[in-house]
Structures are given as C-alpha cells and as structure tokens.
C-alpha cells in the first residue's frame with residue numbers, strides 16, 4: 001500500500017524507529033497519531049540538512065572530561081602536598097582553586113544538559 005499523506009509517512013516512520021519527541025524527549029516509537037502523548041505537541045516529518053554540529057556534543061563531553069581530569073589531578077596534588085607537610089596557606093590556596101574549578105565544572109555540566117538538544121544539532 002502506498003503512503004499518500006504526511007500523517008501516514010509519520011506513522012510509518014515512527015513504527016520502525018526510536019525517535020525522541022523534539023520537545024520533551026518521550027520515545028515516539030509506534031505512535032498512532034501525530035501528537036506526542038507526553039507533552040501534547042503536534043508532530044510532522046521534515047527534511048533537514050545534516051548539521052555541522054555533528055562533533056559539538058562529543059567536544060562538549062570531552063571538554064567536561066578534561067576539566068574533571070584536571071580536577072582529579074588537582075585533588076591528587078593537594079593530598080600529596082598535605083602528606084609532604086605543606087603549609088596550611090598552600091592547602092587553602094589549593095582548596096580555593098579546587099572549589100572554583102568545581103563550580104566551573106558544575107556550571108558547564110548544567111549548560112551542557114540544558115542545551116544538549118541545541119548542542120547535538122539535527123541528526124541525520
């Protein structure tokens with residue numbers, strides 16, 4: 001049977017694919033109608049260009065991992081300094097840098113999570 005309407009194409013596409021709702025992320029696989037049952041938004045199939053943002057998400061996650069690795073090295077350095085008998089002023093300075101780094105990492109993680117759809121871009 002030939003597909004003749006947009007809603008038939010949408011239903012046929014969703015019948016065989018795990019696709020998150022672009023608004024709420026609900027899995028639309030097998031959806032019988034063009035409305036997300038979770039958030040109520042109407043859906044339609046579209047044609048889009050392959051995004052140049054393909055590597056944005058891996059870069060964002062890689063940057064986050066790099067910052068976390070730096071934080072881990074800083075923690076090891078603090079413990080090593082403490083065991084070697086560093087002055088309390090040095091330890092407080094390390095602790096301050098570590099605290100600032102944790103706040104930066106938490107902020108970056110928050111932005112990545114909030115903007116993940118925009119960072120990931122359209123998927124082919």
Ligand SMILES: [Zn+2]
Nearest residue numbers: 021024036039
């Ligand atoms: Zn939805």
